[in-house]
Amino acid sequence: MRGSVLSSILLVCIGVFYLVCASRYDFGRLPDPKAGFFPTIAGIAFVLLSVSLLLVSVRSRGRGVPDAEREALTLRRLFPAILVLGGVVIHILVVETVGFLLASTALMMFLMWVRGARNWVVTTVMSAATSGVLYWLFWVVMRVPIPRGALWGG
Amino acid sequence: MGELYGNLAKGFAGVVTPAHLMAVFAGSFMGTVVGVLPGLGPSATIAILLPMTLTMGPTTGLIMLAGIFFGAQYGGSTTSILFRMPGEASSVITSIDGHEMAKKGRAGAALTASAIGSFLAANMGFIGLALFAVPLARYALRFGPPEYFALSFGGLLILANVSGGSRLRNLAMVGVGVMLGTVGTDPIAGALRLDFGVSFLAKGIDYTAVLIGLFGMAEIIAWAIAGDGGVPRMTAIRVRDLYPTREEWRRMVAPIFRGGVVGFLVGLLPGPGAITSTYVSYAMERGVSKRRDEFGRGAIEGVAGPESANNAAAVGQMVPLLALGLPFSGLTAMLLGAMMMQGITPGPLFIAQRPDVFWVLVASFFLGNLVLLVFNLPLVGLMAMVLRVPMTILMAIIALLCILGTFSLNSDFVDVWMMLVFGVIGFVMQQFHYEPPPLILGMVFGPIMERALVQSLLQFQGDLLAFWARPISAVILSAAIAVAVAAPLWAWRSRRAGRNVAGVVQG
Numbered sequence: 001m002r003g004s005v006l007s008s009i010l011l012v013c014i015g016v017f018y019l020v021c022a023s024r025y026d027f028g029r030l031p032d033p034k035a036g037f038f039p040t041i042a043g044i045a046f047v048l049l050s051v052s053l054l055l056v057s058v059r060s061r062g063r064g065v066p067d068a069e070r071e072a073l074t075l076r077r078l079f080p081a082i083l084v085l086g087g088v089v090i091h092i093l094v095v096e097t098v099g100f101l102l103a104s105t106a107l108m109m110f111l112m113w114v115r116g117a118r119n120w121v122v123t124t125v126m127s128a129a130t131s132g133v134l135y136w137l138f139w140v141v142m143r144v145p146i147p148r149g150a151l152w153g154g
Numbered sequence: 155m156g157e158l159y160g161n162l163a164k165g166f167a168g169v170v171t172p173a174h175l176m177a178v179f180a181g182s183f184m185g186t187v188v189g190v191l192p193g194l195g196p197s198a199t200i201a202i203l204l205p206m207t208l209t210m211g212p213t214t215g216l217i218m219l220a221g222i223f224f225g226a227q228y229g230g231s232t233t234s235i236l237f238r239m240p241g242e243a244s245s246v247i248t249s250i251d252g253h254e255m256a257k258k259g260r261a262g263a264a265l266t267a268s269a270i271g272s273f274l275a276a277n278m279g280f281i282g283l284a285l286f287a288v289p290l291a292r293y294a295l296r297f298g299p300p301e302y303f304a305l306s307f308g309g310l311l312i313l314a315n316v317s318g319g320s321r322l323r324n325l326a327m328v329g330v331g332v333m334l335g336t337v338g339t340d341p342i343a344g345a346l347r348l349d350f351g352v353s354f355l356a357k358g359i360d361y362t363a364v365l366i367g368l369f370g371m372a373e374i375i376a377w378a379i380a381g382d383g384g385v386p387r388m389t390a391i392r393v394r395d396l397y398p399t400r401e402e403w404r405r406m407v408a409p410i411f412r413g414g415v416v417g418f419l420v421g422l423l424p425g426p427g428a429i430t431s432t433y434v435s436y437a438m439e440r441g442v443s444k445r446r447d448e449f450g451r452g453a454i455e456g457v458a459g460p461e462s463a464n465n466a467a468a469v470g471q472m473v474p475l476l477a478l479g480l481p482f483s484g485l486t487a488m489l490l491g492a493m494m495m496q497g498i499t500p501g502p503l504f505i506a507q508r509p510d511v512f513w514v515l516v517a518s519f520f521l522g523n524l525v526l527l528v529f530n531l532p533l534v535g536l537m538a539m540v541l542r543v544p545m546t547i548l549m550a551i552i553a554l555l556c557i558l559g560t561f562s563l564n565s566d567f568v569d570v571w572m573m574l575v576f577g578v579i580g581f582v583m584q585q586f587h588y589e590p591p592p593l594i595l596g597m598v599f600g601p602i603m604e605r606a607l608v609q610s611l612l613q614f615q616g617d618l619l620a621f622w623a624r625p626i627s628a629v630i631l632s633a634a635i636a637v638a639v640a641a642p643l644w645a646w647r648s649r650r651a652g653r654n655v656a657g658v659v660q661g
Contacts, residue, residue, distance in 0.1 A: 006586075049322070049326055080379060104557075104558075
């Protein structure tokens with residue numbers, strides 16, 4: 001149950017950080033609360049809560065499913081997720097330049113490739129068709145200003 | 155009563171326009187498809203499609219979202235019954251007896267019990283909504299900031315006790331949501347706070363982007379790691395298998411009625427009503443049944459009762475949402491967000507000021523439910539064909555929808571970055587068994603609670619005891635605190651009793 005303790009410690013840290021930030025704003029008084037009033041109360045409550053959670057996690061160590069019996073998240077197992085996230089990041093970075101249609105077709109092909117799809121004809125047709133339908137739905141039907149690509153004068 | 159019929163007639167007259175009918179059909183269809191899809195729930199779907207509905211006008215957009223809301227309840231049961239793979243948490247109970255029935259060749263009967271039960275119970279709920287929403291709204295006019303504070307604070311406390319998973323963990327997630335809700339602008343004075351000098355944080359964190367990240371993107375990250383090797387393939391369903399026997403019809407009548415009543419009542423309370431109602435209904439059916447030993451081995455009552463309950467609860471949740479403006483679940487929080495984006499503020503004045511929208515919505519619920527029955531009986535086989543599409547393709551499409559849906563919130567890629575960050579956070583939360591719905595509720599309730607608290611303190615000149623001087627807020631706060639204190643004590647006593655029994659057995 002080390003993960004439980006670790007996550008509780010993380011929550012305590014988040015709570016303390018939030019409380020420090022919140023305490024920089026004017027608290028006011030009970031009859032005249034200011035911008036820092038509610039965040040400070042929320043921060044104190046959260047720190048108390050996360051400390052309780054930490055104590056419970058420490059006390060219940062050894063019970064439940066041991067960490068060793070779970071499949072560990074190694075870098076190798078995480079690699080496909082890193083690729084997926086990388087793909088999405090690149091998509092966001094280039095979509096305004098190359099346009100939604102091209103960037104999305106490429107992203108969808110990449111995502112399918114990451115999970116083992118190797119039939120290029122199917123993945124290309126599928127990706128282009130899906131991107132086209134979404135483009136039509138959002139841009140043509142719903143008039144959402146989807147980036148059409150600076151390269152193509154969009 | 156005459157007034158009620160008149161209003162309903164006006165509502166039906168209003169809903170029968172080509173645009174509204176299209177929205178009913180499209181929403182119901184999409185909701186059903188999404189319910190069938192494993193992993194992606196109605197919250198994420200509403201979040202993804204929300205921007206699309208903003209271009210439709212308030213009534214049409216809300217009708218479509220309501221269709222998705224109710225449709226997902228129907229679709230979720232299909233995969234529960236066929237594959238023991240609940241599309242939603244509210245379909246978990248259905249999978250117990252539903253899948254056992256499917257293994258015995260009674261999948262059609264179970265699917266019909268689910269569809270008919272959902273249809274009838276939801277209609278019972280609509281009658282309750284039409285009858286009680288207006289009186290409740292009139293009563294709710296007495297609600298001021300102290301009562302709203304009591305309701306939102308009490309709702310969050312109770313929610314942590316009725317949600318699945320650990321109470322402390324759920325409360326912690328509620329806390330994270332409340333803290334995220336304070337980023338941006340102080341709701342009373344308008345002062346900037348917790349924005350760290352970053353311009354996009356000044357307008358606050360959009361909870362729709364957070365929701366798409368926590369549900370949709372987190373699911374994609376999890377899929378990227380786990381793969382789709384374990385996803386079962388769809389098998390064909392014959393039309394003749396869709397119909398229950400006369401004995402099965404007879405056995406499902408009472409559970410549907412009981413499930414409808416229980417579901418509606420549970421739906422009125424704060425918390426995940428649709429999920430809670432299925433547990434309550436299942437326990438009740440097992441308690442009153444003469445065939446108690448059949449439960450867990452394919453009892454049709456175990457499908458008809460809970461499926462009726464979760465649909466009636468979905469309708470029941472609409473009462474506090476429409477009459478009080480308070481979302482008591484993550485899903486209704488999404489609907490509240492949608493309404494507010496459309497310029498509609500549900501609450502005590504909503505029904506009085508916008509009867510045109512309210513009664514058209516109620517009428518569209520009736521009509522949508524009928525459409526759902528049509529989809530879910532003869533087209534059930536076709537609906538489940540979506541599962542034949544490889545997960546590799548489905549997940550890639552969902553990834554694109556997450557990006558596009560988030561971008562179209564404000565046509566700003568900052569939201570997409572935010573969604574991506576919360577996707578990673580959602581995945582980490584999954585690994586540590588933290589539930590995202592309490593976080594979303596905290597984000598939604600937090601600002602409501604803060605505004606009500608500050609307004610109350612200004613009104614009472616800082617006197618905290620004044621919350622107990624007003625009957626409604628006193629009752630709600632006392633009840634919430636009693637539940638919050640009693641539940642852990644009860645759990646501690648049960649654990650202690652369990653240890654004592656174990657000690658006696660070992661001794």
